[in-house]
Amino acid sequence: MHQISDKVFAEDFLFEVEIATPLLPSPYETYPYLLIENFLDEDTCKSIIDEAREDHDVTEAALKSNNNSSNTKIRNTKIHKLSTPHQHIYDEALNKVRSSIETFFSLSLTHATQPQLLEYTKGSFYKAHSDDSSVLVREGEIIGFKQVAPQRKITTLLFLSEQADEITTPYQFKGGELSFSYFKDAQGKTITFSPKMGSLIVFGSNPIYTHEVHEVTEGYRLSVAQWHDAIV
Numbered sequence: 001m002h003q004i005s006d007k008v009f010a011e012d013f014l015f016e017v018e019i020a021t022p023l024l025p026s027p028y029e030t031y032p033y034l035l036i037e038n039f040l041d042e043d044t045c046k047s048i049i050d051e052a053r054e055d056h057d058v059t060e061a062a063l064k065s066n067n068n069s070s071n072t073k074i075r076n077t078k079i080h081k082l083s084t085p086h087q088h089i090y091d092e093a094l095n096k097v098r099s100s101i102e103t104f105f106s107l108s109l110t111h112a113t114q115p116q117l118l119e120y121t122k123g124s125f126y127k128a129h130s131d132d133s134s135v136l137v138r139e140g141e142i143i144g145f146k147q148v149a150p151q152r153k154i155t156t157l158l159f160l161s162e163q164a165d166e167i168t169t170p171y172q173f174k175g176g177e178l179s180f181s182y183f184k185d186a187q188g189k190t191i192t193f194s195p196k197m198g199s200l201i202v203f204g205s206n207p208i209y210t211h212e213v214h215e216v217t218e219g220y221r222l223s224v225a226q227w228h229d230a231i232v
Contacts, residue, residue, distance in 0.1 A: 001184060004208075005032045008191060011182040013142065014208050020147035021132065023154075023204040023232060025105050032183070032203070034104045035193075039093055039200035044086070045160045049171055049222050052080045052117060061118065075126045077213075080117035082224070090115060090224065094156070101202050105154065107230040113152075120176055120221035126213040128181045131155050131205035131227060145207040151229045152205035158224040159195035171197065173219030181210040195223070 001009040007030055024032055061077040082090060102108055129135075132152040133145040157178070164172040176195065180203075183191035193201065203209045205227055213221075 003027065004183075006030045007185060008032050009184045009186070010208060011184075014182055017142075017144045019133075019145055019207055020150065021153060021204075021206050021232065022208060023105060023107075023206055024208065029104070033180075033209070034101060034202040036097055036100070036200040036202070037196065038198050039097065039158055040089070040160075040198045042197060044089055045197050046171055048082070048086050048117070048160050048224075049220065051083060051086070052119060052222055053170075053220070055080050057081070058119070061116075073127075074129070076124045077126060078119040078121075078124075080119060082115055082117055087115070090158070094226075097200070101154065101156075102230075104202070105204070105230075105232075107153065107232045109154065110229045110231060111151070112226055112228040115224045115226040118223050118225055120173070120213065120216045120223075122216055122218055124176075124213075124221070125215040128210050128212040130207040130210045133207050135207070135210075149205070149227070152227040153230040153232060154202060154228040155205045155209070156200060156202050156224075156226045156228065158200045159197060160222040160224065161195070161220055162197040163194045163221075164219075167219045170220065173216050173221040175215050175217035176219075176221040177214045179212050179214065181212055182208065195221070 002015055004010045059079045061079045132149045133147045136144040161171045161173055177192050179190050179192040
């Protein structure tokens with residue numbers, strides 16, 4: 001295992017294969033990702049959730065297979081659009097933390113995609129994946145990665161609803177953890193993050209940060225995903 005931050009180790013093979021943009025922050029950071037709590041306040045998060053629940057202009061986000069049919073064995077989510085007022089609030093909040101992101105990853109952010117409002121309901125999930133690359137597998141073993149979205153350097157993921165052991169409000173869900181497939185703690189346990197309302201997590205879009213959204217077993221999981229280009 002390679003130690004990539006004070007509390008996180010990454011699997012060795014990641015440093016033996018070619019990765020187009022192997023972006024990582026300083027190894028002296030506590031974690032290799034940046035967590036910003038209270039990025040949006042509770043009332044704003046609930047307002048966006050309420051609006052999404054009433055939105056009928058929704059798109060299936062399942063990946064496409066070779067025959068162009070939806071491959072729901074890999075991804076089973078839906079995409080909404082942020083309303084214009086909520087888009088302004090989100091953009092203003094992101095501008096306030098831009099310098100913190102740039103300092104943490106030692107880069108300069110440039111262009112970004114439109115934010116995607118991602119809906120996960122009971123049974124929804126997203127299997128392990130990288131945001132900028134496809135995995136190359138031979139005889140059941142990972143042999144490398146093919147970069148397919150080089151403009152994605154940084155991923156920002158905002159959690160609007162919150163994980164809970166028991167559902168007591170319309171703004172909670174069970175299951176739906178975010179885990180980083182190749183990251184381990186000192187005890188060898190996979191690094192897993194339980195979403196908290198209003199928190200923004202920022203990480204590299206490259207395969208080192210391969211991640212998975214575990215199946216939602218109950219409730220309503222809503223998040224905002226955005227991908228950013230940068231000068232590194």
